Amino acid sequence: MNRRRCLLALTGGLSALIGCFKKPVAVTPPTPSVAPLLTSVVDPHTAETAPQLTRYPVRFTDVTAQAGLQWKHENGATGRFLFVEPNSGGVAFFDYNNDGLLDIFAVQGGPVPGATGNELKFNKRNALFRNNGDGTFTDVTQGSGLEQIAGYGQGVSVADYDNDGWPDLYITAYGGNRLFRNNRNGTFTDVTERAGVADLAKELLWPQSSAWGDYDNDGHLDLFVCHYVHWSPALDQACIAPSGQRFYCRPQVYEPSHCTLYHNNGDGTFTDVTEKAGLLHLPAKSMGAAWFDYDDDGWMDLFVSNDMSANFLLHNNRNGTFTDQAIVAGVAVANDGTPQAGMGVGVGDYGNEGRESLFVVNFAQQPKSVFHNEGSGLFTNATGVSNVGSTNLQFLGFGVECFDYDLDGWKDVVVGNGHVQVWKDSESGGSTAAQSQQLLHNQGDKTFTDDWRSLGDLVKPRVTRGLAIGDYDNDGDQDIVLFGLNGPLQLFRNDGGNQHHWITLRLEGVYSNRDAIGAKITLRAGGMTQTQWVRGGSSYCSHSDTRVTFGLRDTAQIDALEIRWPRDGRQQKFGPLAANAFYWIKEGGAPLPDPRSKAAPK
Amino acid sequence: MRLLVLLCIVGGTVAAFSLYSSWKQESRPGMRHYLKGMEYLNSKNPAAAQNEWLAGMKEDPASFQCFEQMGDLYTELKMYPEAAYCYGKAVKLVPGDGSLNLRLAKSQRSADQNDAAYLSAKRARELLPDDADAQGVYGLLELERHNQALGLTALHRALQIRPNDPAYTLALARAELQATDVPAAERDLAPYLQQHPDDADANELMAEITSRKPRTPKTIQATTRFAEHAVAGHTTREDAYTLLGHLSLDSGRTQDALHTFQDGYTRFGNSEAILKGLLDCYARLNDAPHRDRVAEVLQQTVARHQRMTHLRDQVSLHADANEAVLELAQLTEQDGDLNRAQFFFERLAQRNPGNARYQAALEAFRSRMKAASEQPAPPPPPTGTPHE
Numbered sequence: 001m002n003r004r005r006c007l008l009a010l011t012g013g014l015s016a017l018i019g020c021f022k023k024p025v026a027v028t029p030p031t032p033s034v035a036p037l038l039t040s041v042v043d044p045h046t047a048e049t050a051p052q053l054t055r056y057p058v059r060f061t062d063v064t065a066q067a068g069l070q071w072k073h074e075n076g077a078t079g080r081f082l083f084v085e086p087n088s089g090g091v092a093f094f095d096y097n098n099d100g101l102l103d104i105f106a107v108q109g110g111p112v113p114g115a116t117g118n119e120l121k122f123n124k125r126n127a128l129f130r131n132n133g134d135g136t137f138t139d140v141t142q143g144s145g146l147e148q149i150a151g152y153g154q155g156v157s158v159a160d161y162d163n164d165g166w167p168d169l170y171i172t173a174y175g176g177n178r179l180f181r182n183n184r185n186g187t188f189t190d191v192t193e194r195a196g197v198a199d200l201a202k203e204l205l206w207p208q209s210s211a212w213g214d215y216d217n218d219g220h221l222d223l224f225v226c227h228y229v230h231w232s233p234a235l236d237q238a239c240i241a242p243s244g245q246r247f248y249c250r251p252q253v254y255e256p257s258h259c260t261l262y263h264n265n266g267d268g269t270f271t272d273v274t275e276k277a278g279l280l281h282l283p284a285k286s287m288g289a290a291w292f293d294y295d296d297d298g299w300m301d302l303f304v305s306n307d308m309s310a311n312f313l314l315h316n317n318r319n320g321t322f323t324d325q326a327i328v329a330g331v332a333v334a335n336d337g338t339p340q341a342g343m344g345v346g347v348g349d350y351g352n353e354g355r356e357s358l359f360v361v362n363f364a365q366q367p368k369s370v371f372h373n374e375g376s377g378l379f380t381n382a383t384g385v386s387n388v389g390s391t392n393l394q395f396l397g398f399g400v401e402c403f404d405y406d407l408d409g410w411k412d413v414v415v416g417n418g419h420v421q422v423w424k425d426s427e428s429g430g431s432t433a434a435q436s437q438q439l440l441h442n443q444g445d446k447t448f449t450d451d452w453r454s455l456g457d458l459v460k461p462r463v464t465r466g467l468a469i470g471d472y473d474n475d476g477d478q479d480i481v482l483f484g485l486n487g488p489l490q491l492f493r494n495d496g497g498n499q500h501h502w503i504t505l506r507l508e509g510v511y512s513n514r515d516a517i518g519a520k521i522t523l524r525a526g527g528m529t530q531t532q533w534v535r536g537g538s539s540y541c542s543h544s545d546t547r548v549t550f551g552l553r554d555t556a557q558i559d560a561l562e563i564r565w566p567r568d569g570r571q572q573k574f575g576p577l578a579a580n581a582f583y584w585i586k587e588g589g590a591p592l593p594d595p596r597s598k599a600a601p602k
Numbered sequence: 603m604r605l606l607v608l609l610c611i612v613g614g615t616v617a618a619f620s621l622y623s624s625w626k627q628e629s630r631p632g633m634r635h636y637l638k639g640m641e642y643l644n645s646k647n648p649a650a651a652q653n654e655w656l657a658g659m660k661e662d663p664a665s666f667q668c669f670e671q672m673g674d675l676y677t678e679l680k681m682y683p684e685a686a687y688c689y690g691k692a693v694k695l696v697p698g699d700g701s702l703n704l705r706l707a708k709s710q711r712s713a714d715q716n717d718a719a720y721l722s723a724k725r726a727r728e729l730l731p732d733d734a735d736a737q738g739v740y741g742l743l744e745l746e747r748h749n750q751a752l753g754l755t756a757l758h759r760a761l762q763i764r765p766n767d768p769a770y771t772l773a774l775a776r777a778e779l780q781a782t783d784v785p786a787a788e789r790d791l792a793p794y795l796q797q798h799p800d801d802a803d804a805n806e807l808m809a810e811i812t813s814r815k816p817r818t819p820k821t822i823q824a825t826t827r828f829a830e831h832a833v834a835g836h837t838t839r840e841d842a843y844t845l846l847g848h849l850s851l852d853s854g855r856t857q858d859a860l861h862t863f864q865d866g867y868t869r870f871g872n873s874e875a876i877l878k879g880l881l882d883c884y885a886r887l888n889d890a891p892h893r894d895r896v897a898e899v900l901q902q903t904v905a906r907h908q909r910m911t912h913l914r915d916q917v918s919l920h921a922d923a924n925e926a927v928l929e930l931a932q933l934t935e936q937d938g939d940l941n942r943a944q945f946f947f948e949r950l951a952q953r954n955p956g957n958a959r960y961q962a963a964l965e966a967f968r969s970r971m972k973a974a975s976e977q978p979a980p981p982p983p984p985t986g987t988p989h990e
Contacts, residue, residue: 237919242717242747252908253915283905308911310904327897330882333904335848336841337874365780378885385852390816393782447817 053553056499058406060439060480060492062457068136069129071489075109076122076152081246082112082236083254084174086420087208087228087287090155090541091483093470094167097186100582100596101131102472102545104481105146105169106489107153113175114233124148126171127489130186131472145188151175155466155541159212159221161195162268163514172207172225172541176200196270197262199225204232205257209344211537213291213300214513215316217567220264221513221536224302226286229254248420251307251341256283259304259312263320278321285309287398288345290538292356293518294329295377298569300518303331305342305360315377330379331358331371340366344467344540347533348402348411351446354522354531357382361397361415361540368397368415372446387447388413388440395435396420398540399467403478405454407500407551409528410442412451416540418463418484434461437482456495462487470545474597476502476580478549483542501552501579506594507534510587511567518566521548525579526555547597552579561591632658632665639671648675659691666695666702673705682713693722700729704736711743714945719743727756734764741770745777753777766794768801775807784814802835806842813845822849833865840870847879856886872938874903906933924954928963940971 073089088109093102110124128144129137141147151173158167166182177199180188192198199207208226215222229251239249261277262270274280288305294313295301302322304312310332314322326332334340341363347356355373362368367389372382383389399416406412417435437458441451452459458480466483473479477497482490503523507516517536522529532548552558560575565587574591577583582594635658642651652675658668669692676685689706696702703726710719723740730736741756757774761767771794778787788811795804809828815821826849832842843866850859863879870876877900884893910933916926931946944967951957951964 239919242720243749250915252911253919255912309908310901327881327901327904328885328893330885333874333878333900335875335878336844337876337878337900337904339904339908365782380851380882381848384813384817384848387817390814393814 053408054500055408056406056496058454058477058494058496059456060405060454060458061495062460062490063135063493064488064490066135067491068138069104069489069491071106071127071129071139072123073106073109073483073486073489074122075485076111076115077486078112078115080115080236081239081248082115082233083229083231083249084112084152084206084233085109086248086485087465088152088154088541089465089483089485089487090153090172090209090543091466091468091481091489092156092158092169092543093468093472093481093545094158094169094543095131095596096128096167096169096182097130098166098596099131099133100594100598101133101474102470103131104129104137104472104489104491105156105158106483107156107171107173107466107541109153111152112233113152126153129489135473140186144186145183145190146171146180149173149176149178151177154207155209156543157210157212157223157537158543158546159223159517159536160514161212161221161223161264163220163509165508165514167515170197170210170212170223172199172210174206177207177210177225191268195268196272197223197225199260204230204235205260206231208286209288209537209539209541211289211291211302212515213302213517213536214264214566215261215291215300215302215322216263216320217299218264218266219509219511219513219567220266221515221517222264223262223270224289224291224304224537225260225262226289226304227257227259227284228287228307229285230257247422251285251309254285256285256309258282259284259286259289273320276320278323279314282312282324283309284312286312287343288360288538288540290345290347290358291518291536292347292358292533293520294356294373294379296355296375296520298564298566300566303345303347303358305345306339307343308339308341308363310339311342311360325377329377330381331369334366334369335381335383340369342369343396343398344400344416344542345538346400346402346413347535347538348413349531350402350411350413350442352410352528352530354529356533359388359400359402359413361400364396364419365393367393368400382446385446387449392438392450395438397438398465398484399482399542401467401469401539401544403469403544404442404549404551405439405478405494405497406441407477407497407502407549407553408442408444409526409530409551409553410444412442413440413448414438414458414467414469414480415440416464416467416482416484418465434463434487436461437464456492458492462490465540466542467539468542468544471504471547471549474582476504476549478545497551498580500554501556502549503552503558503577503579504547504549504582504594504597505591506547506582506584506597507563508584508586509565509567511570512565512587513567515546516566516587517546520564520566522562522564523550523558524560524575525550525552525558528553547582555579630662630665632662632668634658635661636665636667636671639668651675659688663691664695666692669695670702673709677705677709680712682709683715685709686713686715686718697725698729700726700733700736703729704733704739707739707743711739716743716746720747732763734760734767734770737763738767738770738773742773745773750777750781766797768794768798768804772803772807775811779807779811779814782814784811787811799831800835802832802837802842803839805829805835806832806837806839809842809845825849833862836869840866840873840875843870844875844879847883851879851882851886856883859883860887872903874900874907877903906937909933910937924950924957924960928960931963931967935967935970943967944971 077085090107092105106127108126111122128141130140154172169180171178179192179195181191206228210225212221263273285307286304291300299316301316302314313326315325342360346359357373358371360369370382370386370388371379395417396419397415402411415438419433439451440448463485469478477494480492509516516534519534522531556579558577563572582597583591584594585591635654639651639654655668655671669688673685673688686709707719707722720743726736727740737756738760741753745753760770775787775791805828812824829842829846847859847862860883866876881896913926913930916923927950935943947964947967950960954960
């Protein structure tokens, strides 16, 4: 009897429960209103109609072994899942000895500070590889002064902060950043203390990416440093999955930090102007940063990606202060109004409209964000319309760069992927720790496709963090270097990109900062107008070649070239110029064949 | 003949024993209260029934019937922690009762006791392998524990037993979508949607699924159609408005988008997605006053939700994070989720009976609720008047 009552009660309970699931019935079946929508969505938004193009196959080939690049990252994982462990592995393409050949610097993680017992177990040495000009590299770290730093290495940025014509290095590290001045003889001197950029505040700071830009247009490059969450080994939280397995906590567990801005005083020293600039109270969980001039007013603004926290768009008020305009401008959060897990940042004019748009790579299951610059101080979230939103959500991106790998005149995107967790298959939601990299090919109509065919060896899974681009073999197309968690430093040569024509420019500031960071270059060739800027940092914890390469499609001549120099906005116009060449343009002077870089034969 | 006599004797003995057992059972105080309570319930006097069952629980804690009935009653009243307590007592007395284990799991899940709910659901599933709800609830809990494969298998099994169950079909398709398996999500939802074309939430989910496909005229058309159905059917999720609004924005139809988001705002005023949509519309319309007002609300909402997420993590990581619970309660109240805020305030007060500040916080919350119920005045929307 009781059993029957039980069953009756249960049935009643279940009926009630199922009743709860019943949904309101639509009263009137609506009529879809799609006709005008379709017309406008599928219309290409190209600024100019480009002529018909011959397509050539491109393939990225892993040339690590033949280049002699034997180097492995070590993140010093303790088994305690310390929150600092998944983030490390910055890499730089830069010409430290001014021989016109791109060299490579890789930041080592090593033992986690404060994680007792692992100090001797892990390699702490950074790596500097000199490009020999024949496709090979030599490890020249020993004696360079860059061998080791005290902290736990994270990222690197490169700039000629003292305008002496030689690139200097800034390494971010948990436990203290270091600035290395280039001694012009293959060695570097640690000038951190004198410069005042050790980045050790009273509170705990965990740096990530850093970026250089002359925000006050005084001709000296200033330094912005991203900081992630408020963390130390003592503050580390034990996050445990229901299965009992430890995992790396999500950033929401920790309190936010704040980023730092250093003003370059022009005498080899810097002043921390974070508070004065209005940045001290912005809650940061920052991973990537890029200086750019989104409103094209000649004053450098800054975009900062935050991990599960609203991004910053720091508008330069031209008086040494910044205002965060991210919410109003439309780049703070995703279309669903929630902050994404922003990692690396790529910047580029992917629509050839003369405006810099943003690519932010996010966590797995979150689409990469494409923020299209509308030119009125506003951005639209073009993740959906660009078709980037539907590309492989299982990937977790870190490094990202905007570049034209097939030199067809449209900026493409490369993304370096790799998860932070070491999941069991059943828990992964389709993700694995090691992942393929991605090439998003620009279709010329403001949409992208996942270009699997060109990936070549980039398809092989790895846990990428740092990603930089640069033409290491001076053959006109840009190559890729990757570094990441407990994986090898890997160089991928672009094979086939230079079937199209190209031009590469090295700008040298005289009145402006010597690297010409912030210079705007507009080029017209073959009926297309393209714009690029000299950049002082983007991607994740990495530094790409500061030379600027334009893809010219089937056009062998540049009709016109215009440069707006950063310090005073002075403009210079040149043309016509022959394609497939490296040019050196000194502020105020004419384009000359670059005496450092000679184009390699195709 | 002797055999017949023997059978009669045996039958008589069994009957007598059964009668005796029944008499003995019914003569227990727990059973007496239970039966009396059922009589009250049948005569539509639930208050008296409740008193009987409560008395039965007190006088005869070894009898499960009153616990079970009180569990059912508390469930109906949405008093899930209390329901879980009662079912828990009943299950201890009859651990092999699958339906009790299942009800216990459901009430524990509703009371945010997810670890306990998981164990109860696991046991219910073992006891009731052919019960759709036993499979389904277990599957949902496995998914919440990120055990994707186990969760999906259990939901598939639930739907084998009870094809096209709305809750499990939608949960299955959503889990597949979250795992980026768009084809599987579409495959599993499509038959249900064919049979239930007016299910607003199913339409909403299908809109999300089609929006994950590469954008073509066909997929845009599909997303639009499903989202419009979902909105017309008063979907319980704001995503339909967001999808529809952003498709309009992407195609330059800002006024249409604005109307969609304004509609959405009337139903989901606290949604960041709707606020973001409104912001995008006002920005494109160069309506700076409305844009700035919405931006301010969005910024506050995002910051509040981020802080709440941080606090929830602290609460789950540290059992003694009382200050985090207090702040969480206050922010949840600000967020407009009053039931949840009440849950946090009460939990804090219950766990810290000697803490005057926490008791005062609960009392103050109750006073505010009382005052609000006497003077219902919803806050003015930040959207202003629709733009024409």
